[in-house]
Amino acid sequence: DSGVTQTPKHLITATGQRVTLRCSPRSGDLSVYWYQQSLDQGLQFLIQYYNGEERAKGNILERFSAQQFPDLHSELNLSSLELGDSALYFCASSLTGFHETQYFGPGTRLLVL
């Protein structure tokens, strides 16, 4: 158990809908990362937050947004969902966000029908 929690574990929704994925980092970690794992794209970095501020952005679509709250939990919002958004979404956390080990949560499996 990494100490990173993600909810929900599974999510099934329809095209055009909006969903929110939630992540709680390990106790004491200030940085949160979001990754998407899909069959065709593999594992891709989406976005990083550090102590409430956006730190780095990867291949994140404009339909997707994230934020980190004062209690350091993070939410990833996915809107206008398409079939191709079906994937496993991982959250990871690290102490400060500079080339340290990232600890991954169990992931949220999203299925868009």
Added chain:
Amino acid sequence: AQSVTQLDSHVSVSEGTPVLLRCNYSSSYSPSLFWYVQHPNKGLQLLLKYTSAATLVKGINGFEAEFKKSETSFHLTKPSAHMSDAAEYFCVVTRRGAGNMLTFGGGTRLMVKP
């Protein structure tokens, strides 16, 4: 820019025989390198990491990897495979000293035959 190539998408070994999972990286800067393992329906677990200390890195569960700058490689090895080693393995690079964005290889699925 940085990238990672895992040379084999699938590797099959017999239980008790050595494991070799190959990884080559490309980085314009001094890299930090990691191996992560993903068991079916599980999250990613760190096996080991290289951050410029010893070039031979020991990890959990008997795995180790050697950083070879001249060959830009970071291959993962284990002397004797166990059935529980069957999983997907990811070689990962990040740029040391600036940010912490991980770049993943395509993964190698390790199968262990009894």
